[in-house]
Amino acid sequence: MTDTGHYGFATRAIHAGQDPDPTTGSVIVPIHATSTYAQDGVGGLRGGFEYSRTGNPTRTALEECLAALEGGRHARAFASGMGATDAALRALCRPGDHVVIPNDAYGGTFRLIDKVFGLWGVEHTPVALSDVDAVRAAIRPNTKVVWIETPTNPLLNIADIALLAQVAHSAGARLVVDNTFASPYLQSPLALGADVVLHSTTKYVGGHSDVIGGALVTSDDELDAAFGFLQNGAGAVPGPFDAWLTLRGIKTLELRMEKHSDNAELVAEALQRHPRVQSVIYPGLPEHPGHEVAAKQMRRFGGMVSFTVAGGEEAALRVCSRTRLFTLAESLGGVESLIEHPGKMTHASTAGSLLEVPADLIRISVGIESGDDLVADLVQALDSV
Numbered sequence: 001m002t003d004t005g006h007y008g009f010a011t012r013a014i015h016a017g018q019d020p021d022p023t024t025g026s027v028i029v030p031i032h033a034t035s036t037y038a039q040d041g042v043g044g045l046r047g048g049f050e051y052s053r054t055g056n057p058t059r060t061a062l063e064e065c066l067a068a069l070e071g072g073r074h075a076r077a078f079a080s081g082m083g084a085t086d087a088a089l090r091a092l093c094r095p096g097d098h099v100v101i102p103n104d105a106y107g108g109t110f111r112l113i114d115k116v117f118g119l120w121g122v123e124h125t126p127v128a129l130s131d132v133d134a135v136r137a138a139i140r141p142n143t144k145v146v147w148i149e150t151p152t153n154p155l156l157n158i159a160d161i162a163l164l165a166q167v168a169h170s171a172g173a174r175l176v177v178d179n180t181f182a183s184p185y186l187q188s189p190l191a192l193g194a195d196v197v198l199h200s201t202t203k204y205v206g207g208h209s210d211v212i213g214g215a216l217v218t219s220d221d222e223l224d225a226a227f228g229f230l231q232n233g234a235g236a237v238p239g240p241f242d243a244w245l246t247l248r249g250i251k252t253l254e255l256r257m258e259k260h261s262d263n264a265e266l267v268a269e270a271l272q273r274h275p276r277v278q279s280v281i282y283p284g285l286p287e288h289p290g291h292e293v294a295a296k297q298m299r300r301f302g303g304m305v306s307f308t309v310a311g312g313e314e315a316a317l318r319v320c321s322r323t324r325l326f327t328l329a330e331s332l333g334g335v336e337s338l339i340e341h342p343g344k345m346t347h348a349s350t351a352g353s354l355l356e357v358p359a360d361l362i363r364i365s366v367g368i369e370s371g372d373d374l375v376a377d378l379v380q381a382l383d384s385v
């Protein structure tokens with residue numbers, strides 16, 4: 001790999017792992033659509049590749065790029081964010097171990113830990129990550145992982161990564177940071193002491209709502225070997241076209257995150273001014289309880305905004321169905337703006353649990369369209385309910 005460590009973020013995004021192809025000169029990393037590789041005599045591998053579950057050059061390019069973006073020594077790409085989550089938990093936990101998780105964790109992460117790992121004897125405790133004493137109190141002698149998201153989904157709570165790394169490490173546990181909402185451009189958890197960074201590359205990293213993927217980044221050689229073992233041994237790997245789409249998306253990550261942040265700031269301020277809006281949750285607003293920590297550890301505040309409306313669930317559902325530019329859909333992080341009702345959509349599986357979300361909450365993924373158009377669309381939807 002070309003050493004791109006001293007380059008700026010955008011340079012790494014465009015060049016890390018992506019040298020021109022040595023045999024053809026192809027400037028763009030080819031889609032290596034092959035399951036297997038010819039050997040020159042038994043064991044005589046030409047490029048280090050033997051079978052595409054184990055390794056594929058397009059995937060390797062993506063992995064080298066992701067490692068460079070997070071400032072980590074290693075990255076492993078998976079078929080989805082959940083595939084990466086599953087591999088991380090299996091590498092870090094055994095039956096009888098315990099995990100601390102956010103009390104507003106991504107719904108799928110909660111479901112996996114509760115419904116799948118629970119059956120195999122891994123226990124968990126949900127806590128409010130902004131309350132460091134509560135995190136300390138939740139840690140037990142068998143706690144192996146403190147699993148955090150920041151900003152969280154969908155309530156955009158902020159956790160202090162450097163502080164929680166100290167708390168986890170002093171208890172002999174590892175800190176895993178799901179960095180999906182911030183993206184590697186806005187936040188660098190490894191530099192703040194995290195052991196592992198997880199991405200659903202489906203979101204901002206890919207950025208175009210056209211591919212599902214996940215990744216684990218670490219500077220710990222042993223952990224990376226465990227992740228690599230599971231990548232090959234359990235097989236949740238992305239195909240070469242998925243790896244290529246993700247790599248293509250990454251090239252504009254810095255530009256996109258800047259524009260997402262510009263537009264989200266504009267939208268958050270406009271929502272605050274609308275009489276039907278009760279509260280606006282955006283870490284960039286000075287009154288957000290996590291604003292100071294976010295300002296310390298994030299470059300900017302990202303593209304996710306949540307808000308509540310007067311009139312409860314009924315009104316929230318109506319707003320979601322009346323926007324024209326904001327498409328009513330799950331997911332986030334693409335160039336196009338999306339709107340959703342977490343209680344009935346992404347977080348329906350948390351109903352009745354500690355992780356249940358407010359019924360009047362709306363979450364928007366602010367895209368990179370013209371900011372004024374996005375504001376006007378939300379205002380007309382709110383005016384009409």
Ligand SMILES: *Cc1c(COP(=O)(O)O)cnc(C)c1O
Pocket residue numbers: 080081082083106108109149153178180181199200201202203212213214
């Ligand atoms: C989407 C998401 C995941 C899961 O990723 P998939 O690619 O959908 O499997 C995990 N964490 C967060 C914060 C997410 O938004």
